[in-house]
Amino acid sequence: MTTPWGEFALARFPEDPRDRLRAWDASDEYLLRHLADEGIPLSGTVVVVGDRWGALVTALAAHRPVQITDSHLAQEATRANLERAGVETGAVRLLTTQDPPPGRIDVLLVRIPKSLALLEDQLLRLAPALHADTVVVGTGMVKEIHTSTLRLFERIVGPTRTSLAEKKARLVFSTPDPALKPGDTPWPYRYALPEGIGAVSGRTVVNHAGVFCADRLDIGTRFFLAHLPSSEGAQRVVDLGCGNGVVGTAVALANPQAEVLFVDESFQAVASAEATYRANGVPGHAEFRVGDGLAGVPADSVDLVLNNPPFHSHQATTDATAWRMFTGAKRALKPGGELWVVGNRHLGYHVKLRRLFGNSRVVAGDPKFVVLRAVKR
Structure with a gap:
């Protein structure tokens, strides 16, 4: 994967030489390119949610991001891809969806999940850690982002808009509104x-x-x-x-x-x-x-x-x-x-x-x- 932070050899987990599916897609590339082109500061707490196979946190490892995932396989892929990239142990903090999230988030990057319920639960759990200056960017393929997705960001985070599509991928930009009181998660x-x-x-x-x-x-x-x-x-x-x-x-x-x-x-x-x-x-x-x-x-x-x-x-x-x-x-x-x-x-x-x-x-x-x-x- 070629990014503004370098080229990375990535694999899914478990690795299978017969598997032709890549460990990243156009939505990962689009998000990383946007961060670089817009010069978004990454010096604060960067949280990456739903990183499919660790492509995003591997590229951003120099900024010591936090990854939150529901997938054991994604977590293992992330460990392997970070090691392959020569990233020092501990540079990326790996959390699961069952762990308490960071108390303050300055940049929130969300890989849009297939499940709208999971997205709702994640955003509601993370919302208390957002502040007025938090940069919130979602990413996904066009077929993964629906009107209901955008309404969820609007209800929980704040005003939301989307980018133009590139290579069938799209970005979601949401501006935190401190006046919103979205409430607690209804799950489980x-x-x-x-x-x-x-x-x-x-x-x-x-x-x-x-x-x-x-x-x-x-x-x-x-x-x-x-x-x-x-x-x-x-x-x-x-x-x-x-x-x-x-x-x-x-x-x-x-x-x-x-x-x-x-x-x-x-x-x-x-x-x-x-x-x-x-x-x-x-x-x-x-x-x-x-x-x-x-x-x-x-x-x-x-x-x-x-x-x-x-x-x-x-x-x-x-x-x-x-x-x-x-x-x-x-x-x-x-x-x-x-x-x-x-x-x-x-x-x-x-x-x-x-x-x-x-x-x-x-x-x-x-x-x-x-x-x-x-x-x-």
């Missing part, structure tokens, strides 16, 4: 599950902002809950890509003897899963882990893995995450252990599972979803 959001969905019928779900389908139970998870395997006799179960943790909570309620590991790469998701689990007073033992799938879980240590894999990485449609989840599950499962997957029928996960495990069986299906079972031999 709690709701009760409907009846008729097994062990979690009528139970409470807690969702932090940005978690998939945060205000209701998505239809894929609902279908999965209706066809979960019996976990009787399973000692260690993993809710892989746990989201709000409702699947793992259902297992824990049905089998209090099982140890359930909730894992997701989203800090918001794992916080939601733990809150959902605690809200329902579930007996038994659970572990909550932010990480890259089952990396770090010992081989041959798990009896059952339950998985609803994502098929998007930001705006890109890809099966790379699902494949990594499946291969990680095979390694972690004991011989005879099972991986159960729910997914859209058209994604063809049965082909991948058969190639990896040597077997795959459709447990249940409807016109949109299938539940698949693969056994480690």
